[in-house]
Amino acid sequence: MATRVLVVDDEPNIVTSLEFLLQDAGFAVRTAGNGQEALEQMAQFAPDLILLDVMMPVLDGYEVCQRLKSDPKTRGVRVLMLSAKGRDVEIAKGLELGADAYMTKPFATRDLLAKVQELLSR
Amino acid sequence: MASKLPLAVLLTLCLVMGLVWADLDFSGRAALASIFTAARVALIATILAPALAFLGWTMFRTAERARTSSMRMAESVRLIARVNSANRLTRTGSADQDSLADAVNDLAAERARLLAEMQALAAEARASVEQERNRFAAIISELDQSVLVCNREGRILLYNTAVSTLLARHGNDQAAHSVGLGRSVFGILDRNFILHALETIEGQAVRGERGSVQFVMATVDGRLLRVNVAPVLGEAPSIGGAPQVTMTGFVLLLSDVTENVDSDSRSVALFQDLVEGTRRATASIRAAIETIVAHPDLDVQRRARFASIIQAEAVGLSERLEKLSSDFSMRLRQRWPLEEMRAADLLALVARRIERRKGLAIVQDPVDPRLWLRVDSFTLVQAISSLAGRLQEEFAVRDVKVRMNAVDQHAQFDIAWKGVPMSSETAFNWQNDAFTLGGEDSPLSLAQVMHRHGGEAWYQRDVPSQTNYFRLLLPMATEGTAVRARPSLPSRPEFYDFDLFYRWPATDADDSRRLSELAYTVFDTETTGLEPNSGDEIISIGAVRIVNGRLLRSETFESLIDPRRAISPASVQVHGITPDLLIGQPLIGQVLPRFWRFAEDTVLVGHNAAFDMRFLQLKEASTGVKFRQPVLDTLLLSAVVQPSESSHSLEAIAARLGIAAIGRHTALGDALVTAEVFLALIPLLAAIGVQTLGEARAACEKTFYARLKY
Numbered sequence: 085m086a087t088r089v090l091v092v093d094d095e096p097n098i099v100t101s102l103e104f105l106l107q108d109a110g111f112a113v114r115t116a117g118n119g120q121e122a123l124e125q126m127a128q129f130a131p132d133l134i135l136l137d138v139m140m141p142v143l144d145g146y147e148v149c150q151r152l153k154s155d156p157k158t159r160g161v162r163v164l165m166l167s168a169k170g171r172d173v174e175i176a177k178g179l180e181l182g183a184d185a186y187m188t189k190p191f192a193t194r195d196l197l198a199k200v201q202e203l204l205s206r
Numbered sequence: 207m208a209s210k211l212p213l214a215v216l217l218t219l220c221l222v223m224g225l226v227w228a229d230l231d232f233s234g235r236a237a238l239a240s241i242f243t244a245a246r247v248a249l250i251a252t253i254l255a256p257a258l259a260f261l262g263w264t265m266f267r268t269a270e271r272a273r274t275s276s277m278r279m280a281e282s283v284r285l286i287a288r289v290n291s292a293n294r295l296t297r298t299g300s301a302d303q304d305s306l307a308d309a310v311n312d313l314a315a316e317r318a319r320l321l322a323e324m325q326a327l328a329a330e331a332r333a334s335v336e337q338e339r340n341r342f343a344a345i346i347s348e349l350d351q352s353v354l355v356c357n358r359e360g361r362i363l364l365y366n367t368a369v370s371t372l373l374a375r376h377g378n379d380q381a382a383h384s385v386g387l388g389r390s391v392f393g394i395l396d397r398n399f400i401l402h403a404l405e406t407i408e409g410q411a412v413r414g415e416r417g418s419v420q421f422v423m424a425t426v427d428g429r430l431l432r433v434n435v436a437p438v439l440g441e442a443p444s445i446g447g448a449p450q451v452t453m454t455g456f457v458l459l460l461s462d463v464t465e466n467v468d469s470d471s472r473s474v475a476l477f478q479d480l481v482e483g484t485r486r487a488t489a490s491i492r493a494a495i496e497t498i499v500a501h502p503d504l505d506v507q508r509r510a511r512f513a514s515i516i517q518a519e520a521v522g523l524s525e526r527l528e529k530l531s532s533d534f535s536m537r538l539r540q541r542w543p544l545e546e547m548r549a550a551d552l553l554a555l556v557a558r559r560i561e562r563r564k565g566l567a568i569v570q571d572p573v574d575p576r577l578w579l580r581v582d583s584f585t586l587v588q589a590i591s592s593l594a595g596r597l598q599e600e601f602a603v604r605d606v607k608v609r610m611n612a613v614d615q616h617a618q619f620d621i622a623w624k625g626v627p628m629s630s631e632t633a634f635n636w637q638n639d640a641f642t643l644g645g646e647d648s649p650l651s652l653a654q655v656m657h658r659h660g661g662e663a664w665y666q667r668d669v670p671s672q673t674n675y676f677r678l679l680l681p682m683a684t685e686g687t688a689v690r691a692r693p694s695l696p697s698r699p700e701f702y703d704f705d706l707f708y709r710w711p712a713t714d715a716d717d718s719r720r721l722s723e724l725a726y727t728v729f730d731t732e733t734t735g736l737e738p739n740s741g742d743e744i745i746s747i748g749a750v751r752i753v754n755g756r757l758l759r760s761e762t763f764e765s766l767i768d769p770r771r772a773i774s775p776a777s778v779q780v781h782g783i784t785p786d787l788l789i790g791q792p793l794i795g796q797v798l799p800r801f802w803r804f805a806e807d808t809v810l811v812g813h814n815a816a817f818d819m820r821f822l823q824l825k826e827a828s829t830g831v832k833f834r835q836p837v838l839d840t841l842l843l844s845a846v847v848q849p850s851e852s853s854h855s856l857e858a859i860a861a862r863l864g865i866a867a868i869g870r871h872t873a874l875g876d877a878l879v880t881a882e883v884f885l886a887l888i889p890l891l892a893a894i895g896v897q898t899l900g901e902a903r904a905a906c907e908k909t910f911y912a913r914l915k916y
Contacts, residue, residue: 095490097518105496193492
């Protein structure tokens with residue numbers, strides 16, 4: 085069974101690229117357009133890793149991360165935060181709230197895939 | 207001469223007796239001797255005693271006269287020394303005393319000359335100090351930055367109009383009223399902030415550093431003030447050593463930074479927005495392009511999909527950059543050194559420049575004096591006069607007309623001329639050609655100058671009147687900043703008093719304080735009628751402060767009050783305040799607390815103050831405001847100084863003291879006249895031994911008028 089990755093971002097353009105790249109790398113991929121949708125996907129899809137944008141309508145990435153990490157059932161899911169917010173304090177906040185890694189946009193897709201593999205092998 | 211007279215008489219008597227004795231023969235002598243025998247002694251004594259007594263009395267009188275004459279001389283010398291240096295001793299006719307008198311007179315003359323010399327020097331020094339002070343005060347008062355100088359205790363020794371303006375702009379009426387010489391600065395600014403700053407400065411001083419401390423504090427109405435605190439250092443004598451440098455006071459510089467902070471935070475937001483937006487777009491582009499590059503075998507459909515993503519994101523990015531650049535250039539324009547200027551002044555400058563050209567006449571339409579612009583006047587005048595020059599040279603124009611009007615949010619400037627129309631191409635070129643002036647090339651064109659101003663310029667023709675004009679739209683100064691005309695200052699500004707560094711008005715005005723050193727609030731009220739006990743009310747309060755013997759015309763209080771009742775026609779005739787003037791004015795319950803704060807820590811002075819105080823007392827219960835400070839009455843004080851005068855009305859006293867009673871019958875006008883009267887009364891009171899507050903109050907009580915009760 086393929087490793088499952090959930091891509092959460094409100095910008096469809098980047099979601100399209102990431103979905104294709106991850107599928108191409110052999111992952112089972114689903115997508116969500118905001119934090120609320122992401123939480124709804126959790127139960128049925130049960131991803132191993134989430135690529136989580138921070139600034140999103142309805143429910144932002146910080147909030148999603150906090151909820152996942154405080155629930156015993158979802159605590160083990162790896163969270164890789166992807167955000168245009170790149171200040172030290174913003175990165176620190178994401179990691180404090182339980183993200184396993186934080187990458188600032190824009191990034192090299194190769195680095196992203198490497199980081200995904202690394203998180204999953206931990 | 208007189209002292210020698212008795213001696214001469216005695217000698218003559220002895221001589222006569224000796225000659226008589228010598229002339230006598232033996233029997234004669236025996237006979238004479240027999241006369242002097244015991245039997246005759248009594249007789250001789252009877253004759254001689256009065257003579258001797260006369261002799262003694264004469265000698266005593268002579269000595270006495272000499273003694274009183276010396277005493278008189280001593281008194282005169284004392285008079286010269288203490289009271290009247292022009293006084294001189296009079297000659298008496300006695301040679302000894304006259305020479306002494308002459309010597310004393312010489313000394314007195316020499317002393318008078320030295321005194322006059324010293325006085326002249328002192329006057330010169332005083333004048334020069336005074337001039338320095340006035341120059342200094344003028345500079346301070348013209349500064350845009352708010353300056354406050356305080357002594358160690360926080361009493362204000364100097365302030366400028368910018369302080370009052372700054373605080374008034376904050377709608378902080380109460381704080382604006384609290385600015386005044388000798389008042390505590392803690393009435394305006396948070397005590398804790400300032401004390402903290404002073405501690406920091408003292409800490410620096412201990413480490414041998416000298417510096418100032420800066421902090422930002424919020425005002426009640428949510429604006430931000432940047433406060434710079436710097437110490438005023440002075441030398442204090444220390445016991446048995448070199449003088450020690452200590453802080454004798456501090457200087458506060460205030461500036462309103464609310465807008466700067468707003469503007470800075472808008473800049474920061476703009477920047478963050480740019481960074482984050484760019485990152486997001488770039489992330490999408492990069493992911494898409496890397497997908498294409500990494501997968502050369504992508505099907506056409508997918509490839510087209512990623513290409514459209516890249517295109518859409520790139521377009522979004524361009525739009526974002528375009529918007530940013532226009533936002534940014536708007537900010538740059540705001541930062542261009544535009545100054546505020548009256549439209550009339552700009553027009554006058556333009557006219558003067560154009561008139562310098564021979565053969566070109568200019569007509570100027572009148573301009574609204576209230577119209578203010580925000581312009582770079584130098585380049586603007588250059589651009590406009592260069593236009594006029596080209597009109598003369600290339601279109602043979604002899605008359606131009608300039609006018610300026612406010613239209614919506616802009617000032618509309620026209621330079622108009624009659625004659626043939628200009629082609630749109632020429633008009634375009636003229637706007638975009640760099641203009642030359644006085645033989646020098648300017649790097650700017652009219653279009654650029656207008657761009658700097660965020661304005662627009664164009665050529666237009668009014669066909670019916672055959673008039674052509676270039677029209678320029680210029681930014682007006684925003685309301686509030688334009689109405690910056692300073693209140694006209696008294697010829698000698700009263701915003702500083704450095705004597706207060708060393709002494710300041712008593713806050714606890716006890717009866718032992720001298721009248722000349724107390725702080726006063728001289729006030730007057732206008733009322734609906736003369737019967738406070740029958741419901742008459744105060745409709746106006748005016749007041750002015752006296753600090754350190756100076757009338758502070760710039761520190762006044764003035765308020766109308768809605769009495770919520772009718773005003774008697776007789777009263778209206780006196781003060782001219784008709785009921786309609788009072789509609790919408792604050793009520794007594796709002797005004798009295800403000801007046802109380804204004805008069806805090808001072809002695810109240812009024813003319814016929816009992817009348818005004820009665821009104822204030824009747825309001826104590828309803829307003830809770832109680833005036834507990836001592837009160838002096840110029841009417842009573844005048845009666846103390848001039849008990850024989852029958853009239854002590856304000857007019858009569860002012861006339862006697864040579865004070866012009868201008869602006870009477872408004873509360874503030876009367877308060878000002880009363881204050882001048884009071885200042886003139888202080889030395890007159892001192893001359894009759896009334897020097898302290900206690901003595902003045904006691905003297906008032908004794909006068910007849912003191913028995914009048916309202």
